Amino acid sequence: MAVDEKKSRSFVSIVAVKVQGVTEPPELLNMRIHMHIIRCHLRAPRFFEPQGRKGEREEKMSTDVGFSGDETAPFFGFIGASAALVFSCMGAAYGTAKSGVGVASMGVMRPELVMKSIVPVVMAGVLGIYGLIIAVIISTGINPKAKPYYLFDGYAHLSSGLACGLAGLSAGMAIGIVGDAGVRANAQQPKLFVGMILILIFAEALALYGLIVGIILSSRAGQSRGE
Known part of the structure; x- marks a missing residue:
């Protein structure tokens, strides 16, 4: 674990040096990279969601709205x-x-x-x-x-x-x-x-x-x- 962490920190430090002269600490840059990965994961569509569960969610949404057709x-x-x-x-x-x-x-x-x-x-x-x-x-x-x-x-x-x-x-x-x-x-x-x-x-x-x-x-x- 210590070796992997050391490798990741060295990689982040190399990226920090090579990307347009970034002078931020490796820990802060590492945290930003992880946050960016989490955001991309949350925004990504769920391609592998089961069809039954997706239909149940759509049915629940239509029931919560209370009517069918155009809202306006x-x-x-x-x-x-x-x-x-x-x-x-x-x-x-x-x-x-x-x-x-x-x-x-x-x-x-x-x-x-x-x-x-x-x-x-x-x-x-x-x-x-x-x-x-x-x-x-x-x-x-x-x-x-x-x-x-x-x-x-x-x-x-x-x-x-x-x-x-x-x-x-x-x-x-x-x-x-x-x-x-x-x-x-x-x-x-x-x-x-x-x-x-x-x-x-x-x-x-x-x-x-x-x-x-x-x-x-x-x-x-x-x-x-x-x-």
């Missing part, structure tokens, strides 16, 4: 569900507030027409239900523990939520403006009531188009895994 895909799905509900409720809130202001102003002079002029408020409130339906459909479709959830599914749910939410927002703005002006005009000319209802129906149809397209897009979510 649920982010887009949840954003789509939130967008469907938030934008639809924004449109419903604007339509309700704008129409409610018109109903309140008209009710001061013609209180008997208040219940008849409440139609725009009701139609604006329905827009929030459309967003709620799409949000529930999307949220129930995001279950990575039961089935894989890929980026295709997340993008489909995101587009579904945006289609329904933005359509509901635009419809709510139209219903609010038409309802405010319509109930005021109806107080002065009752014959305008039927025309106001028709305009409100066509404005409501915009949100209905968004709901239909949102349902179709959300149903495309499972096609990436062959469902």
Whole structure:
């Protein structure tokens, strides 16, 4: 052992002298060489690991993560569900507030027409239900523990939520403006009531188009895994 140690020290001292004029002590250089060998050994891939043990480790890692598929895909799905509900409720809130202001102003002079002029408020409130339906459909479709959830599914749910939410927002703005002006005009000319209802129906149809397209897009979510 003493002879081997002496040989290794002499070898290290020779290396220390020949490598670009290194003046470190042989013991310190020997320690650095051993540390470098250990680092290389730790970084080296395990080529001879048994296949069964490797499969068990991968299975354990997938179980620890808690779901299968792309890790960022649920982010887009949840954003789509939130967008469907938030934008639809924004449109419903604007339509309700704008129409409610018109109903309140008209009710001061013609209180008997208040219940008849409440139609725009009701139609604006329905827009929030459309967003709620799409949000529930999307949220129930995001279950990575039961089935894989890929980026295709997340993008489909995101587009579904945006289609329904933005359509509901635009419809709510139209219903609010038409309802405010319509109930005021109806107080002065009752014959305008039927025309106001028709305009409100066509404005409501915009949100209905968004709901239909949102349902179709959300149903495309499972096609990436062959469902």
